[in-house]
Amino acid sequence: DTAVSQTPKYLVTQMGNDKSIKCEQNLGHDTMYWYKQDSKKFLKIMFSYNNKELIINETVPNRFSPKSPDKAHLNLHINSLELGDSAVYFCASSLRTNTGELFFGEGSRLTVL
Amino acid sequence: SQQGEEDPQALSIQEGENATMNCSYKTSINNLQWYRQNSGRGLVHLILIRSNEREKHSGRLRVTLDTSKKSSSLLITASRAADTASYFCAPFTNAGKSTFGDGTTLTVKP
Numbered sequence: 001d002t003a004v005s006q007t008p009k010y011l012v013t014q015m016g017n018d019k020s021i022k023c024e025q026n027l028g029h030d031t032m033y034w035y036k037q038d039s040k041k042f043l044k045i046m047f048s049y050n051n052k053e054l055i056i057n058e059t060v061p062n063r064f065s066p067k068s069p070d071k072a073h074l075n076l077h078i079n080s081l082e083l084g085d086s087a088v089y090f091c092a093s094s095l096r097t098n099t100g101e102l103f104f105g106e107g108s109r110l111t112v113l
Numbered sequence: 114s115q116q117g118e119e120d121p122q123a124l125s126i127q128e129g130e131n132a133t134m135n136c137s138y139k140t141s142i143n144n145l146q147w148y149r150q151n152s153g154r155g156l157v158h159l160i161l162i163r164s165n166e167r168e169k170h171s172g173r174l175r176v177t178l179d180t181s182k183k184s185s186s187l188l189i190t191a192s193r194a195a196d197t198a199s200y201f202c203a204p205f206t207n208a209g210k211s212t213f214g215d216g217t218t219l220t221v222k223p
Contacts, residue, residue, distance in 0.1 A: 041215045044212045056208075
C-alpha cells in the first residue's frame, strides 16, 4: 500500500495549457506539501497545508493553485503552463507541521513543450 | 525559507570505504534532516537531528550537528553499492519551512 501517491507520474503538455497533479496520503498525517525539483536537483518547497489550511506559500506564481479537499489530499493545478514549469513535482506529508520526517511520493515529471 | 547546502557536489568511493557529506545552513533551526534519493525516485528520510543534539547514529549512519557553525555532516560507514544515490540535507525552522539543497551525488563502486 503506497503511503503517498501522486498521479500522473509523467505529464507532457504544450505551453499555455492547464494541468493538474493529484496527491493522496493514507498515513493519517495532518500536513501535506508540494515541492518542485528542477533539472539541477534543487528541491524547493512551494506550498504546505495543515488540516486543509494553507500554512506555507512560498514565492510561487499565482498560476499555481493548490487545493486540499480534505487532509488526505493535496492537488496542484497549474494554469497557462510555461517552459520553465518543466520539473519534477513531489508531494510529501508529515504527521504534523514541525514534527520532522517527511514522506515523499514518487514524483510527477512535468514536461512543457 | 531555510536552505541546506551540501558539499561536495559529487563523491565517488570504493565499496567498503566511508563516505562523508557536509551541509551548511544560514539561520536558526528546529531540526535538520538527511534524505536519500535514488535516481528517478522520491526522497526517503534517513535521520533527524534536533537543534539540541550534537550527534546521532542509525545503523551505518552517523550524523553530527554544530549549531555554532551552522553545519552538519553525514557519515556512511562501510559503504555498499546500494548506497549509490543523491543525499540531501534539510534544515527545518520552527515554522516548519525548509528548502533542500541540490544534494551530494554519491557513487559507490563495487
